[in-house]
Amino acid sequence: MADELVRTAYQARAAEYxxxxxxxxxxxxxxxxxxxxxxxxxxxxxxxxxCGPGHWTDLLHRRGVDVQGIDLVPEFIDAARTRFPDVPFRVASFRDLGVPDGSLHGVLAWYSLIHVHPDELPAVFSEIARALARGGHLLLGFFEGSAAEPFAHAVTTAYYWSIDQMRQMLLGAGFDVLDVQTRQDPGRRPHAAIAAVVKDRPAGNSPSSGAGARQVGPVV
Structure with a gap:
């Protein structure tokens, strides 16, 4: 149901976005x-x-990265395929990234987790950790604020996260945080970015392909 709410909200504004x-x-x-x-x-x-409209995916592709973009919203994927025909895109959810265990070396989640309900975010990170090889990299962009505080995003409800809370969730999923950057632009919500790598997986948490996260949202 959560996926459907996010998908429907973005479908209505995909062209505008x-x-x-x-x-x-x-x-x-x-x-x-x-x-x-x-x-x-x-x-x-x-x-x-x-990946939303696919612009970051295309940027990485043009830099020679072996990259694929996924998004919950079919309209975004259709537009991305038209605009960037040399880049692979597919419809998929964080519920199942659709890749084998440990097959990825990097995951970019640039403002794509902002609509994830706080109760579901740890499972999102577990799915990402499952898909990444040991030493694989995650780059996460999000709005900094009081942890799990909802706000009225232009498309649908989104959430702020504190640096400390985000760090703790990443550590719990088996990541090591490499660095944190923050920025406050005039008239904009505070920005934060965290780079992390998969170190190990906590005892009792050995996710397998197709099982893990429970939410997705497009990049904003």
């Missing part, structure tokens, strides 16, 4: 630099989860 925010040129320059620098460290397959 793509027109306003569907280009790397529409994004903050520091975000572009952050994603490029992160990607340059990765020597294997990358999944852009919640």
């Amino acid at each position: 793509t027109g306003l925010l569907g280009s790397v040129e529409d994004m903050h320059e520091l975000d572009r630099l952050r994603i490029e620098q992160w990607a340059d460290r990765i020597g294997g397959a990358v999944l852009d989860v919640g």
Whole structure:
């Protein structure tokens, strides 16, 4: 049901969203630099989860990254395939990333977790950790604020997360946090980005293919 609510909300505004925010040129320059620098460290397959209109996926592809984009919203995937025909895209959810255990070297989740209900976010990280090889990289972008505080996002309800709470959830899923960046632009919500790597998996948590996270939302 949560997936369906997010999908329906974005389907109604997919064309508008793509027109306003569907280009790397529409994004903050520091975000572009952050994603490029992160990607340059990765020597294997990358999944852009919640890729939306596909602009970040295409940026990585143009830099020579072995990347694929997934999103819950078919309209986003259709538009991405049309705009970037050389880049692979498919419809998928965080509930099942559709890749074998340990097959990825990187996951980009750039504002794609902001609609995940707080009770479900640990399972999202478990699914991402399942899909990543040991030492695999995650780059996460989100709105910084009081942990799990909802706010009225332009499309559908989203959530702030504190750095400390996000760090703890990543540690619980078997990640080591490498670095944290924050930014406050005038008139905008506080931004945060966390880079992490898979270190190990907690005892008793050995997810297998197709089992794990329970929510998805497009990149914002």
